[in-house]
Amino acid sequence: MRKTLYGNTQLDKFDVIVIGSGAGGGPIAHVLAAAGQKVLVLEAGPCHFDNIDDPAHDIVARFSNDELKIERRNFMLQNENVEPRTWRTAAGDGPRIETLTGNVQFLPKTVGGGSVHADLKMPRFESQDFQFGTLLKNVQNASFADWPVQYDELEPFYAWGERLLGVQGKLGSNPFESKRSGEYPMPPGPPMYGSLVVQKGLSALGYTMFPYPTAVNSIPYDGRPPCNNCGFCSSYGCPINAKGSSAVTVLRKALLTGNCQLRAETRVVRLVANGSGTAITGVETIDPLGARVTFTADRFVLAASPIEDVRLLLLSGGLGNSSGMVGRNLMFHYQTIAFGIYGERVHGYRGRAVAQGFADFRGKPNDAAHPLAGITEISGGGLPVGEASYYARVLAQAKAGKWNGKLFKALMRESPARDRVMLLVVQAEDAPQVTNIVDLDPDYVDLDGLPVPRCTYKSHPFEVANGQFYEPKLLDIMMKSGARYAAITPRDDVPSSQHIMGTLRFGNDPKTSVCDKNGKFHDIGNLFASDGALFPTSSGYNPTMTIATLALRVGAAMVNPASPASVIKP
Amino acid sequence: MVGGAATLLASSPGCKGSSAASGLFSDEQRTALRTFADVVIPPDDEPGGADLGAVPYIERLLTAFDGNDTPAIFAGGPFSGRQPFPDASGHASTNFPTSDFADLIELDRVSEASWRLRILGSPGLSNGGPNQKLTGAIASLRDQLVSGLDAAISSADPPLAQQSPDDREATFNAQPPAFKNLIIELVTEAAFAAPEYGGNIGLAGWKMCHFEGDSQPLGYSQWDGGKHVERPESPLSTANPGPDVAPISPDVDQLLKLVIAFIGGRTA
Numbered sequence: 001m002r003k004t005l006y007g008n009t010q011l012d013k014f015d016v017i018v019i020g021s022g023a024g025g026g027p028i029a030h031v032l033a034a035a036g037q038k039v040l041v042l043e044a045g046p047c048h049f050d051n052i053d054d055p056a057h058d059i060v061a062r063f064s065n066d067e068l069k070i071e072r073r074n075f076m077l078q079n080e081n082v083e084p085r086t087w088r089t090a091a092g093d094g095p096r097i098e099t100l101t102g103n104v105q106f107l108p109k110t111v112g113g114g115s116v117h118a119d120l121k122m123p124r125f126e127s128q129d130f131q132f133g134t135l136l137k138n139v140q141n142a143s144f145a146d147w148p149v150q151y152d153e154l155e156p157f158y159a160w161g162e163r164l165l166g167v168q169g170k171l172g173s174n175p176f177e178s179k180r181s182g183e184y185p186m187p188p189g190p191p192m193y194g195s196l197v198v199q200k201g202l203s204a205l206g207y208t209m210f211p212y213p214t215a216v217n218s219i220p221y222d223g224r225p226p227c228n229n230c231g232f233c234s235s236y237g238c239p240i241n242a243k244g245s246s247a248v249t250v251l252r253k254a255l256l257t258g259n260c261q262l263r264a265e266t267r268v269v270r271l272v273a274n275g276s277g278t279a280i281t282g283v284e285t286i287d288p289l290g291a292r293v294t295f296t297a298d299r300f301v302l303a304a305s306p307i308e309d310v311r312l313l314l315l316s317g318g319l320g321n322s323s324g325m326v327g328r329n330l331m332f333h334y335q336t337i338a339f340g341i342y343g344e345r346v347h348g349y350r351g352r353a354v355a356q357g358f359a360d361f362r363g364k365p366n367d368a369a370h371p372l373a374g375i376t377e378i379s380g381g382g383l384p385v386g387e388a389s390y391y392a393r394v395l396a397q398a399k400a401g402k403w404n405g406k407l408f409k410a411l412m413r414e415s416p417a418r419d420r421v422m423l424l425v426v427q428a429e430d431a432p433q434v435t436n437i438v439d440l441d442p443d444y445v446d447l448d449g450l451p452v453p454r455c456t457y458k459s460h461p462f463e464v465a466n467g468q469f470y471e472p473k474l475l476d477i478m479m480k481s482g483a484r485y486a487a488i489t490p491r492d493d494v495p496s497s498q499h500i501m502g503t504l505r506f507g508n509d510p511k512t513s514v515c516d517k518n519g520k521f522h523d524i525g526n527l528f529a530s531d532g533a534l535f536p537t538s539s540g541y542n543p544t545m546t547i548a549t550l551a552l553r554v555g556a557a558m559v560n561p562a563s564p565a566s567v568i569k570p
Numbered sequence: 571m572v573g574g575a576a577t578l579l580a581s582s583p584g585c586k587g588s589s590a591a592s593g594l595f596s597d598e599q600r601t602a603l604r605t606f607a608d609v610v611i612p613p614d615d616e617p618g619g620a621d622l623g624a625v626p627y628i629e630r631l632l633t634a635f636d637g638n639d640t641p642a643i644f645a646g647g648p649f650s651g652r653q654p655f656p657d658a659s660g661h662a663s664t665n666f667p668t669s670d671f672a673d674l675i676e677l678d679r680v681s682e683a684s685w686r687l688r689i690l691g692s693p694g695l696s697n698g699g700p701n702q703k704l705t706g707a708i709a710s711l712r713d714q715l716v717s718g719l720d721a722a723i724s725s726a727d728p729p730l731a732q733q734s735p736d737d738r739e740a741t742f743n744a745q746p747p748a749f750k751n752l753i754i755e756l757v758t759e760a761a762f763a764a765p766e767y768g769g770n771i772g773l774a775g776w777k778m779c780h781f782e783g784d785s786q787p788l789g790y791s792q793w794d795g796g797k798h799v800e801r802p803e804s805p806l807s808t809a810n811p812g813p814d815v816a817p818i819s820p821d822v823d824q825l826l827k828l829v830i831a832f833i834g835g836r837t838a
Binding site for chain 1: 608609610611612614643644646647650656670671675679680681684687688699700701704708739742747750751754758761763764767776778780781783784786787790791793798800806807808809810815825826827828830832834835838
């Protein structure tokens with residue numbers, strides 16, 4: 001019998017129900033349970049962490065260095081044939097362009113959510129990132145907005161989150177980072193060789209490489225071991241729990257308080273509201289065996305991802321939408337990816353996927369010489385099964401569909417796309433647009449017969465132009481570092497970033513935002529959001545640290561609305 | 571050759587509850603599958619796709635729901651037992667974990683539906699799949715493979731067994747793209763995935779591509795209590811020792827030049 005119930009299994013009355021257990025759900029569960037609230041966490045996916053609620057034993061993960069299981073057989077991710085999503089660029093496209101597309105559904109469904117599969121690059125946003133409503137108000141057909149909380153107010157929550165999740169980094173190494181109140185909890189781990197090769201090009205061109213802030217243990221920390229750089233990191237759950245996912249850090253802490261219960265494989269399909277839609281009274285779920293079960297509580301938190309949060313509101317009759325903004329301003333980071341192929345084997349498949357980065361391409365608002373893009377990750381190549389697929393696609397195109405087995409075998413042996421390749425991945429600011437929206441597909445349904453989310457999304461000329469500005473500079477870096485070949489990876493119109501943001505924008509004006517400064521819905525007194533859905537803008541830094549930070553702050557405000565910062569634990 | 575592969579399979583670290591299938595393919599279909607596997611990865615001084623275990627890998631996948639055992643979809647974790655724990659000084663010890671990969675992970679409700687739909691097609695689910703009315707019935711992986719093999723067998727002239735390796739490659743290239751891509755996908759998965767799934771026999775696929783395989787719990791850097799110690803033969807933060815095991819050949823170089831030029835990149 002699969003175990004799906006964890007924590008205090010005796011609890012049957014709850015103060016708060018948290019929907020989702022990832023980077024948004026785990027931290028808020030921790031804050032509330034530590035404050036004595038009785039918390040129920042509902043997670044649609046299974047739990048792959050044995051002993052997650054057992055104080056006497058270390059967690060044993062079912063994750064492994066298994067490329068087939070993770071990358072091909074979809075151990076964690078949403079299954080597109082029974083849980084599809086659809087996509088189009090605009091209403092004029094008709095109901096959809098693509099169905100069953102993977103690119104807009106890449107977040108895992110598992111206890112720990114996206115924090116499990118991510119390699120947990122955890123930089124903070126810069127202070128300027130919270131002010132683009134003011135600084136970028138002239139960008140046409142964009143809806144930049146100031147955040148209702150600014151960096152200085154969030155800084156103590158950032159520091160708290162870094163301590164809870166365990167972030168490694170080096171104070172002052174990123175010349176563009178905003179003021180920090182202290183050093184990172186852990187020093188940087190060892191660099192990857194390929195990053196040091198790329199550094200030659202960066203240094204020659206005057207750019208500054210720094211250790212990427214990541215929630216990966218570089219030393220023993222919080223009862224978890226240091227990372228041994230196994231190489232199966234990005235997209236993989238950590239086999240030894242050196243990655244500070246929500247599951248092995250804050251969620252485990254919440255479960256160990258005795259105030260928290262976790263139900264895995266339990267998907268929420270409807271929020272039950274009072275007659276006026278101003279309060280939530282319960283949630284209807286489908287349990288692990290497929291039966292409908294309803295749970296009640298005093299307060300409710302949406303932390304199921306910006307797309308699933310909106311879907312749930314729409315499946316519940318369109319709650320919380322007096323502003324008309326529910327689902328709007330869907331954002332993905334606009335990624336520009338350059339690759340360099342070297343004569344030598346730089347073995348970028350060993351290590352933490354990304355150990356170093358640089359922020360010289362983050363840019364400034366309204367500065368034509370330094371347009372806004374984002375932090376750049378220095379990343380290694382993939383693994384053999386994926387490598388084989390890549391060569392198959394290349395051979396199909398280059399050889400007019402004719403398979404050439406000898407050449408394929410030579411490619412695998414010589415490994416230009418795995419053992420000799422390094423990538424530069426720019427995570428660029430994505431202009432928010434009210435026309436980029438999540439709603440329900442009018443036709444397609446999931447396994448349980450419920451309408452699936454439809455993403456209407458098209459990139460704005462703002463990010464397209466800024467990305468193009470930096471493309472030749474990326475190639476310069478690669479060639480200066482000694483690459484034999486370099487190119488920009490061809491782009492697809494379907495958003496491919498797993499950084500999903502917006503859709504339940506928070507702000508001070510109920511007419512233009514869905515939630516208030518504390519994450520509470522303007523329209524619904526006992527419903528909160530605590531994930532990337534709150535973001536008014538996307539920044540050009542990886543979002544997970546800010547998602548966790550906001551979740552901590554939303555939780556703290558639920559505990560003490562007058563002084564959320566007083567809830568922070570040293 | 572089939573017997574040889576079966577012997578090798580018997581010594582491969584398969585998952586519990588899994589077994590090489592019988593009855594899914596006819597002998598003729600199985601032979602054709604082996605032939606095409608060797609087209610995808612031709613044998614030379616190292617094994618081809620057939621001896622890398624393509625057939626048992628595919629049979630194991632396609633028969634995952636045939637018995638009452640846990641379907642052989644996901645191997646367990648965290649460790650395979652191929653790499654040791656580090657010792658206190660950060661070096662490889664002689665203490666190896668047991669193989670968790672040998673255990674299978676039970677599917678949850680949604681994953682089971684998804685895999686049934688993929689392997690068995692619409693007949694695998696009571697409602698035929700959530701969107702059958704829109705998309706039509708979903709063809710099973712089994713049917714796609716069996717019907718593709720039958721079509722290839724019937725169109726091969728002379729029969730595949732009598733063809734030279736070059737002719738077999740031409741026969742393979744004459745197949746419909748969807749079938750060809752499916753064969754390439756499955757054969758390369760077999761060759762380069764963990765051997766518990768039935769392929770990569772003797773780890774020959776990983777050896778061919780100079781990949782160390784799953785590295786846990788040793789990893790590529792081991793904490794000795796004060797610093798990270800790296801593996802001399804497979805370092806993390808320095809160049810590999812010794813000469814390149816397989817430098818870029820003229821054929822591969824030519825292909826890379828073609829690709830880079832096509833996508834507008836730069837060449838040194």
